[in-house]
Amino acid sequence: MKDVYRLLILTAVLAVAGCKSELKTENGGVAVIDLASEVGKGKIVNLSEIASDIRYVKLETSDSSLIGEFPYVFYENERIYFFSKWVLKVFDKDGKFLFKFHKIGRGPQEYKMIRNIRIMSGTGEIMVQTKAMEGTGNLIFYDRNGNFLKKKSIPYNNNAYQNKFYEVNDNLFITAASPILKKSTYWSAIVYDSLLNVIKTIPTSSIPEYEMQKYDEITISKKRSAKSSITLFRIPYPELYRFKDNIRFLFSLNDTIFSIDSKLNYSPAFCINYGKYKNVSKNRDHITYLGGDHININPEFFIESEENIILQFNMRDFCLEPYDEILKSRKGQRVFKHSYCYALYNKKTGKFTFLNQPVKGVLGFKDDLKGGPVFLPTSISSDFQASALFTASQIIDFASTNDVKGEFREIVKGLKDTDNPIVAIVKMK
Numbered sequence: 001m002k003d004v005y006r007l008l009i010l011t012a013v014l015a016v017a018g019c020k021s022e023l024k025t026e027n028g029g030v031a032v033i034d035l036a037s038e039v040g041k042g043k044i045v046n047l048s049e050i051a052s053d054i055r056y057v058k059l060e061t062s063d064s065s066l067i068g069e070f071p072y073v074f075y076e077n078e079r080i081y082f083f084s085k086w087v088l089k090v091f092d093k094d095g096k097f098l099f100k101f102h103k104i105g106r107g108p109q110e111y112k113m114i115r116n117i118r119i120m121s122g123t124g125e126i127m128v129q130t131k132a133m134e135g136t137g138n139l140i141f142y143d144r145n146g147n148f149l150k151k152k153s154i155p156y157n158n159n160a161y162q163n164k165f166y167e168v169n170d171n172l173f174i175t176a177a178s179p180i181l182k183k184s185t186y187w188s189a190i191v192y193d194s195l196l197n198v199i200k201t202i203p204t205s206s207i208p209e210y211e212m213q214k215y216d217e218i219t220i221s222k223k224r225s226a227k228s229s230i231t232l233f234r235i236p237y238p239e240l241y242r243f244k245d246n247i248r249f250l251f252s253l254n255d256t257i258f259s260i261d262s263k264l265n266y267s268p269a270f271c272i273n274y275g276k277y278k279n280v281s282k283n284r285d286h287i288t289y290l291g292g293d294h295i296n297i298n299p300e301f302f303i304e305s306e307e308n309i310i311l312q313f314n315m316r317d318f319c320l321e322p323y324d325e326i327l328k329s330r331k332g333q334r335v336f337k338h339s340y341c342y343a344l345y346n347k348k349t350g351k352f353t354f355l356n357q358p359v360k361g362v363l364g365f366k367d368d369l370k371g372g373p374v375f376l377p378t379s380i381s382s383d384f385q386a387s388a389l390f391t392a393s394q395i396i397d398f399a400s401t402n403d404v405k406g407e408f409r410e411i412v413k414g415l416k417d418t419d420n421p422i423v424a425i426v427k428m429k
């Protein structure tokens with residue numbers, strides 16, 4: 001236990017030290033993302049600043065290939081993957097429908113409940129993480145055509161809840177973790193070998209005491225009986241992202257982005273200088289989703305290429321361009337107000353830039369390469385091709401008010417509102 005706390009102290013010290021450093025290259029050190037000096041500034045950034053090319057893919061539309069509601073798009077190894085309502089639909093790089101992947105069942109090669117689905121880096125193989133009542137489950141591997149390969153049971157851990165699994169490489173897997181009890185060893189991740197044996201645990205980074213109070217023990221009564229109550233304690237999981245053979249760690253309560261490599265070296269990779277905009281107030285009553293005197297990163301969005309990182313921040317009182325998001329469903333539409341802003345960090349120059357909206361209420365990069373709509377990637381492949389998704393009606397509306405040309409003009413021809421979405425794929429620098 002003493003060794004664990006020594007690691008916690010060391011991690012916190014490294015994070016603080018990183019914030020005081022300047023951009024360094026081959027000599028090592030921790031690069032600083034200087035947010036504080038750019039608050040109140042910003043500019044419209046062209047897509048050509050971060051990408052060398054963009055192509056728009058019109059997906060085949062048929063009864064079997066129709067994409068469901070709220071899809072998430074991946075691109076890997078020259079295939080386009082859509083995940084919607086536990087169903088994966090796969091297209092080739094030109095939009096031709098290949099197959100539907102949906103293995104719900106009780107057979108040895110099937111699953112009942114999905115916790116996560118991953119498209120394996122480089123190969124395009126499919127990894128399904130199932131969940132069980134005891135919090136364990138399995139990892140089930142399929143080839144890129146959806147054929148069963150193998151199944152591995154996830155070991156139960158007495159100290160930590162386990163979240164989504166990610167592959168570092170073929171022999172290393174990592175899962176985000178959160179302590180089960182307040183007196184548990186505090187881990188933020190667990191590293192497994194190919195047989196799912198634990199080979200390393202990652203301590204939780206330093207969290208202020210006033211923040212810890214929000215995540216104290218909570219007793220919940222089951223079936224309205226005190227005798228069947230349970231006590232919960234949980235620190236938020238870190239969000240994990242893959243970059244080459246590294247896994248990045250983003251914490252909502254920390255200003256440091258950590259990384260672990262294939263040799264299991266865990267260290268700070270980047271530090272965000274929040275300056276006077278850092279969350280330090282012990283009185284949180286005046287802080288809301290839209291208002292307050294501090295800025296924090298949204299760990300659920302992170303796109304990293306060779307040269308750049310795209311991040312998202314909740315700006316609260318310091319948001320220059322608040323916006324409304326309209327979500328439509330079968331029950332109608334709802335309007336959500338936001339104070340988020342995206343930002344670009346260039347790893348080579350150290351330049352940090354807040355992204356102004358190219359079109360009011362539309363966030364992302366201006367497409368100066370093909371003249372298409374504002375582009376904001378939602379995922380990125382192992383060879384740094386980033387993807388974004390547009391509904392057919394979005395493309396039709398854009399073409400009706402803009403002078404579209406060339407390849408993009410061909411995409412619009414014959415497009416109907418009921419057609420499958422259009423995928424934009426850019427080659428990131």
